[in-house]
Amino acid sequence: MELRHLRSFSVVARTLNLTRAAEELHYAQSSVTEQIQALEAELGTPLFDRTGRRLRLTAAGGRLVDYAHQVLALVEQARAAVDEQPDEPTGALVLGALETLCAHRVPALFTDYRTRWPKVGVTVEQGDRGYLYDAVRRGAVDVSLTFGAAPTDPALASEVLAHDRLVVVVPPGHRLAALDEVGAEDLRGLGFLATPPGCGFRAMLEDALLGDVVIEAEVASLAAMCGCVIAGSGCALVPETAARDHVAAGRLTAIPLRGKHSRTAVTMTWQRRSAGRPSVAALLVSARAAFARQPVA
Structure with missing residues (x-):
């Protein structure tokens, strides 16, 4: 299973439009179509329903979406882990948090982290608990901040920062x-x-x-x-x-x-395997320090 096929599948599954997917991927539309067909042939099942004027995911395509996201995210994590230097975090990092924490706790953490590690491109994403935990599992979010206990999942690590x-x-x-x-x-x-x-x-x-x-x-x-x-x-x-x-x-x-x-606990959650990335490890340290400096009630 080729990564470029999974990447094309992931974009087409999100846009449900071959023209937009081709533009985003910088491929010819015929190339995107060929890659999807090659993936379907390898898996032995259609991934999209092409009847009518709109693309729709088949049941098999819907099941593949999360796996494709996880594989692609893991590849990016592996690339970032190899590229980063232990004493100088670089690359991209996504911090996810609940609305209240985004408004009241993330700004100080974000500013401190960006000041200490300016070569890391940080994106802050807001969502509810279910979305954030799923995004951490998929690798779309590197570290999440939520209220309440984290779900029991052997792939995830969590830590209570405050109450x-x-x-x-x-x-x-x-x-x-x-x-x-x-x-x-x-x-x-x-x-x-x-x-x-x-x-x-x-x-x-x-x-x-x-x-x-x-x-x-x-x-x-x-x-x-x-x-x-x-x-x-x-x-x-x-x-x-x-x-x-x-x-x-x-x-x-x-x-x-x-x-x-x-x-209620304020909980930080991340993928266990991502803790070795210098940028993620540095964020965990910064979050602990930020909450220690300004503990909540």
């Missing part, structure tokens, strides 16, 4: 605003804004309220959720970091959660 306190945010003047802390018994019957099912923050809310939670509406973004609370649309459970600026400005009141579910 952030969970708080219930309400508008100033709300009946909970005068409390020093709240527990499940204080929150029963209140309408909460929540992230969609499957999101880590939704699970944190359900754990905190022992499953007895009234969901007023689902909001995918913590920043948007805080904005909705400010506008009077309910209350929400968020990491204190997400609400800190609004609390300082007097737009929200944050009441710490009481009990065993009162904190």
